[in-house]
Amino acid sequence: MLCQCNCFFITSSFLNFPNHSRYVRRGQPDAGFPLFESESLKWPGFVEFDDVNGRVLTYSAQDSTYKVFDLKNYTLLYLVSDKNVQEIKISPGIMLLIYARTSSSVPLKILSIDDGTVLKSFSHLLHRNKKVDFIEQFNEKLLVKQEGENLQILDVRNFQLTEVSRTEFMTPSAFIFLHELQLFLTFRNRAVSVWNFRGELVTSFEDHLLWHPDCNTNNIYITSDQDLIISYCKADSTDSTSEENAGSINISSILSGKCLAKINTGNSNACKERKKAWKFRNTVSEALEDITALYYDEDRDEIYTGNRHGLVHVWSS
CATH class of the missing domain: 2.40.10.480 (Thrombin, subunit H)
Structure with missing residues (x-):
């Protein structure tokens, strides 16, 4: 995941800690702690969190230096400085x-x-x-x-x-590699496909048209078993209950391409929002507009979404 340094980072390592996720649920992002304050990371610098290796990569364009940190405690491990x-x-x-x-x-x-x-x-x-x-x-x-x-x-x-x-x-606009399955996902023109390393197409998805044409991977989550993909998608045009500005959250099987479940404006009873931390309330339709980040807590079976207004919604069955 690539983010600019002025973002509020919500990573899986953050959400897996009970104390940290409690602050998010209460609507208190300031209760977290700042990271990499000593680093000059303004664009085109960046921070990338790597859950697979347990590492964080930063890049400072000011001195052309990449640094690798331990994701567990954010200690510096080594650096690569080469223009x-x-x-x-x-x-x-x-x-x-x-x-x-x-x-x-x-x-x-x-x-x-x-x-x-x-x-x-x-x-x-x-x-x-x-x-x-x-x-x-x-x-x-x-x-x-x-x-x-x-x-x-x-x-x-x-x-x-x-x-x-x-x-x-x-040529796709983005990749996601599936290390457990020895496969990789490609994203092109809102479509998702699964390939193997012999160059063979493994899966095409039946109902998983992404909301963003340029594939914003912040709106995509792959489960730890790498069997499901959860994405912010365009609502089905044949669904009479869908609203024009609201998307849907689609859950699909990676190996079969079948859509297994979805959250949209027509099934709001199946998935509810937890809004106790906020002084105002959103409708389900409003919560499904302009989603900019998506995360699935596999232990709690809850989906977190954030939108361009800076609101975090929690969806639970």
């Missing part, structure tokens, strides 16, 4: 450092997420004069896509290359 690093990608156990490309290749380094040790350095050949759409790393698999070219999936252990036709795999 030639263009981007860093995090996947389970490792970080991929992407350097400024040459005309025909892009230099890459794979680091241990634990201590920053360099595990492998190599260059990947590119088509000349073609823009790089993305470079992504997941475990031993490197995904590279250039404009108008096929998707390349490179196994960095043996450098075996798999290509997927550009007509089958079009």
Whole structure:
């Protein structure tokens, strides 16, 4: 999750602590504690919370420095200071450092997420004069896509290359890697798809049209078993109970693509809002407008949503 430094961060590690989630439920976000006050993180700097590895990555554009912190106690573990690093990608156990490309290749380094040790350095050949759409790393698999070219999936252990036709795999706006299933999600034009690392389409979703066309991943939650995706979606146009400005919260199976449940203006009795902490009340329709963040507390079986007005709603069955 990428956020600008002036945001109020609500991460799963925050919500999993009973004392912290109690402050959210009471409507007291100021009862939390500030983080990274010593860091200069204004744009294009950023903070990224990584629950899988238990790490936090910060970037200071002022001095071109990346820092890695422990997510448990926010202690600094190590830093990477190199002006030639263009981007860093995090996947389970490792970080991929992407350097400024040459005309025909892009230099890459794979680091241990634990201590920053360099595990492998190599260059990947590119088509000349073609823009790089993305470079992504997941475990031993490197995904590279250039404009108008096929998707390349490179196994960095043996450098075996798999290509997927550009007509089958079009450049998505975002990825989510599913480390438990060895699959990955792609988001493009409000649609979600599931792929494996052989470049094969595994799942298309029947009723999961995202609200935001550019895929705001803050509005998407994947359960810890990676069997469900919960997203803020466009309401079904055939639903006569839906309201124009209100979306829906859809819960779908990742492996089958089936929609298992949804929260919309037509089933407000099934999911209620807890609003005791607020001095004013919203209708269900109002609470389903302009959602900017979504989180599912798996222990309590509750969904938290935040909207552009700064309100947090809790939905429980």
